[in-house]
Amino acid sequence: MEDAFDDLLAHNRDFADTFALQGFDGVAKSGVAMVTCMDSRLDPLGMVGLVPGDAKILRNPGGRATERTLVALVLSVHLLNVDRVLLVQHTRCAMASKSERALLAEISESAGTDAAWLDLGAIEHQELAIIEDVHRVRSHPLIGDRAQVGGFLYDVDTGLMQQVA
Secondary structure (H helix, E strand, O other): OHHHHHHHHHHHHHHHOOOOOOOOOOOOOEEEEEEEEOOOOOOOOHHHHHOOOOOOEEEEOOOOHHHHHHHHHHHHHHHHOOOEEEEEOOOOOOHHHHHHHHHHEEEEHHOOOOOOOOOOOOOOOHHHHHHHHHHHHHHOOHHHHHOHHHHEOOOOOOOOOOOOO
């Protein structure tokens, strides 16, 4: 079991050799927070021309403004220099490709046990979900007008983002 991570630890040692964020205070240098999907095709910093230290990156299935995401955004706005929030969903997202029921059926089959009790948050209408999430962040009493909020759809085939809200 220990050797399951050996390759990653070796890469980490190489990374540490040129590590340049020592002593960094953790604020978002560019004032940006991005909420996006956990999909491995997304490079949140690279897609908007930022580097480590510039932004707070919050990832979850579908890139939704969940309750825990809102908590992170409140912290980001009040304590970590964030004044711009990007909510970024993407094309060909598994969370937007099937219904909640279909996704739960696949998980149940894969797990060999009933997963119907999970709340996955499948996205029925992606652009509408982006608009709703932007409204949810903008209308939060602890965020409100303290940050500019935009909703975007990222195309995983072209690398381009389109503003939806």
